[in-house]
Amino acid sequence: MTALLTARAAALPGLAGVPLTGAVYRNLVLSPEAPGADRLTVAADLAVQVAGYDDYPVVYPRRIDLARAGDGWQVEHEESTSGPPALWDLGAARSAAGAHCLVLGLADGPTLAALAALGDHAAPAVSELWGTAWPGRLLLELPATEAQFARLLEAxxxxxxGMAAVTVAAPGAPWHTPADRVLVNPETYRALSDFGRQVVLTHETTHVATRADTRAWTPLWLSEGAADWTAYRGSGRSPRQIAPELARDVAAGKLPAALPADRDFAAGAEGIAQAYEQSWLACRLIDRRYGPQRLVAFYRAVGAGDGAGEDRERRTDRLLRAELGVGLAEFTRLWLDEVAALGR
Structure with missing residues (x-):
């Protein structure tokens, strides 16, 4: 039995095109076997490690149905039992390698190589601002359809x-593992311009690079705003070009009263585009008034220490004062001035 599963792990059909350090079944639990039974079920963890990207094995709980074949057994069916499926559960995975990234995809052709090229541009651009404490490499997953994208998110x-990509943690790995996945929605991604695709990849790369500095108490307006600020920095685009939905709202006399709340970023939320644009504008304000390194320092200060027991708004106010010399109320006023300026 062990020999059978060891041989299967080494030759999983969906993983044939993926560079691996290893793939192995572990923690095997067999169902009670009735005398003379022709079928047997095994619960096991499939541990997979992508070469050069996974510092720890990624673990997928599996159910494996075996059927008797002569004097031994053969695998009849295998499926995921908890958590999202693996990409290769949806079809044979292929790969395209860049200097700073690896793309795993179900769709063959030039898309994988083009995505790798964008990742190769994004990683150094993010390191230039956020430093090199992160691994400086990306693992991108490209399913073939939007339905598969949702399945991989269990959503x-x-x-x-309309969501072009999302950064997800590798399942079954320690929380601090650096090899986060960027999962790309193929249908939305294909509809973007080349510039839009680069913005999306750089945005998600920023999330990967700042994972160690991002906590549950980090406001989403800061984490999403910093990612967009990094992605648009140096693009030469005007604020109205970067924040068109917000600019239209302002022109119509519809102005926000406060920085975006976390719920404003929920997938499918009404006004989600404006929430991202407002957040970008907040981070751009910090950059313009205090410089990019002060924004980076403020971001890291928010994520430092143990903020679980402190009111988030009070914490943000305290750290704004410590890092930038303005409280939350004053910062909000300055930001609202920036928002209003979009209409002038």
């Missing part, structure tokens, strides 16, 4: 329509 597909 309702309708809630993710």
């Amino acid at each position: 309702d597909p309708t809630g993710w329509t």
Whole structure:
């Protein structure tokens, strides 16, 4: 039995095109076997490690159905038992390697190589601002359809329509593992311009690079705003070009009263585009008034220490004063001035 599963792990059909350090089944638990039974079920963890990207094995709980074959057994069926499926559960995975990234995809052709090229541009650009404490490499996953994208997120597909990519943690690995996955929505991604695709990849790369500095108490307006600020920095685009939905709202006399709340970023939320644009504008304000390194320092200060027991708004106010010399109320006023300026 062990020899059978060891041989299967080494030759999983969906993983044939993926560079691996290893793939192995472990923690095997066999169902009770009735005398003379022709079928047997095994619960096991499939531990997979992508070469050069996974510092720890990624673990997928599996159910494996075996059927008797002569004097031995053969695998009849295998499926995931908890958590999202693996990319290769949805089809044979292929790969394209760049200097700073690896793309795993279900769709063959030039898309994988083009995505790798964008990742190769994004990683150094992010390191220039955020430093080199992160590994400086990306693992990108490209399913073939939006429905598959939603399955890999275990989400309702309708809630993710229009979302081009999302950064997800590798399942079954320690929380601090650096090899986060960027999962790309193929249908939304294909509809973007070359510039839009680069913005999306640089945005998600920023999330990967700042994972160690991002905590549950980090406001989403800061984490999403910093990612967009990094992605658009040096693009030469005007604020109205970067924040068109917000500019239209301002022109119509519809102005926000406060920085975006976390709920404003939920997939499918009304006004989600404006929430991202407002957040970009907040981080751009810090950059313009205090410089990019002060924004980076403020971001890291928010994520430092143990903020779980402190009111988030009070913590943000305290750290704004310590890092930038303004409280939350004053910062919000300055930001609202920036928002209003979009209409002038």
